[in-house]
Amino acid sequence: MLPFLARRFGAHALLAAVAAVAGYVLASLTLNPAARFAGRTPPVPDEVVAQQLGALGQDPSVPLAARTWGWLVGLVTRGELGLSSRGVPVADEIAARAGVSLRLLVVGTALGVLLGTAVGVWGAVRQYRWPDRVTGVASYLLLATPAFVLAVVLMTVATWLNGAAGRTVVPFTGEYTPGLEGGFWTVAGDRAAHLLLPTLCLALAGAASLSRYQRSAMLDVLSAEHVRTARALGYPRRAAVLRHGMRVALAPMSAFVAYSFGLVLAGATVTELAFSWHGMGEYLVSSIAQNDVNAAAATVLYNAVLVLAAGTLADLLHGALDPRVREP
Numbered sequence: 001m002l003p004f005l006a007r008r009f010g011a012h013a014l015l016a017a018v019a020a021v022a023g024y025v026l027a028s029l030t031l032n033p034a035a036r037f038a039g040r041t042p043p044v045p046d047e048v049v050a051q052q053l054g055a056l057g058q059d060p061s062v063p064l065a066a067r068t069w070g071w072l073v074g075l076v077t078r079g080e081l082g083l084s085s086r087g088v089p090v091a092d093e094i095a096a097r098a099g100v101s102l103r104l105l106v107v108g109t110a111l112g113v114l115l116g117t118a119v120g121v122w123g124a125v126r127q128y129r130w131p132d133r134v135t136g137v138a139s140y141l142l143l144a145t146p147a148f149v150l151a152v153v154l155m156t157v158a159t160w161l162n163g164a165a166g167r168t169v170v171p172f173t174g175e176y177t178p179g180l181e182g183g184f185w186t187v188a189g190d191r192a193a194h195l196l197l198p199t200l201c202l203a204l205a206g207a208a209s210l211s212r213y214q215r216s217a218m219l220d221v222l223s224a225e226h227v228r229t230a231r232a233l234g235y236p237r238r239a240a241v242l243r244h245g246m247r248v249a250l251a252p253m254s255a256f257v258a259y260s261f262g263l264v265l266a267g268a269t270v271t272e273l274a275f276s277w278h279g280m281g282e283y284l285v286s287s288i289a290q291n292d293v294n295a296a297a298a299t300v301l302y303n304a305v306l307v308l309a310a311g312t313l314a315d316l317l318h319g320a321l322d323p324r325v326r327e328p
Contacts, residue, residue, distance in 0.1 A: 008315045012308040016301070019308075020075065023300030024068050024293070031291040033058040036085060056083050058293050071297070081301075082294035084287070090298045093283065098302065100175060101279035104268055105306070108199045112206025112264075113257055117250070119207060120214025124222060125241060135211065142208035147267040150205060151274035154197045172197045174276050198275045205267050206260075213256050217249040250317075258314030261307050 033053055037044040053059045057070055074080040081090040119139070123132040142150070158170040170193065171177065177190050222245060269281030280302060287295035 008312055012312055016304055016308055019304035020297070020301045021068060021072065023304070024071055024297040025064065027293045027296040027300070028058075028064055028067060031288065031293050031296060033085070033291050033293055034060065035291050056085070056294060071294070081298040084295045085290050085292040090294050093295070094280070094298055094302060097279050097283050100277055101268060101272065101281065103195060104198050104202060104271065104277065104279065105264065107195065108202030108268070109206060109257075109261070109264055111199065111203035113210060115203060116207035116210025117214050117253065119211040120216075121218050121241075121246065121249075123211065123215045124218035127219065132215075139208040139211050142204055143212075147201065147205060147270040148274055151197075151201050151271055154201055155274075158197060170196060172275055175278070198271050198277060201271050201274075202264065202267055206264055209260065210253070210257065214249065214253055217252055218245065221245040221249045254314040254317040258307075258310040261310040265303050265306065 033056065034049055037049045037052070050059060050061070054062075057067055059067075071082055074082065079091065081094070084090050084093060119135050123135045126132045145153075155172050158172050161170055162168050171190075172194070175191065175194055176187070177194075180187065180190055222241070265281075268279070269284060271277070272279045272281035273285065280299060283295065284299040286292075287299060
């Protein structure tokens, strides 16, 4: 297992380096940092603009290769990601926002995987019966619904529940209630309540696609010889499906979950904006709007690391489920 993981980790580290370079080059080519100084009254002198951009490492008079190399050297040797357009280290801003996004991503992805797997297996076992048809229609309906529309629907339902209860039962704006006083459990309960709808939004969207894939994989396994052999040896249908079918069906599912994580990140960006969460999604949108090269490139690197980390976990799970992939 260790050689297998070492090979995977080395490959993912190389991909992260490629993503870092590509992200910085793409941000430098598409964004115009000097546009932040345009239209001001009185006009900003060109010398001041050049000085400001030079301090951020974004002076357009410097060749792109030199700017990219300087950014990479700072990242590798000092762990720095440059300064944002506000003059604050980008690494500090990401550290403050990453925890906000990870709360949504980790919980939402975990719930989506569990729900999608359970619904997919249930639909396969009950093929063409009413549970399979109902879950299939619900999955396709969720797949056809944009993340922002799903968020609005959930907020509408929460507003109706709050109105029916005569008080705020399900808060959905921001990460917490400003000015809330109380002990640890009061604050924790408030944050959990604010986490409910954004997490549900991500979990439902993820479960919709995962359930379709899991159902297809499970149907292939149910007709396999090893499941029929288990039934012939006297195993009950439930035991044969869970002990001999689920493990084989979950192996390809692990890779699908990992490499669809980029879609989860995109959905999280929209979800953060809809529910007013100040996470990495909002940070990416604001950095592009402000033509902030360093912030945009660092956000691309952050997303690449998350996707590759998910891929590493998927490889570990795949190797545990299927020993054949661990062979050199």
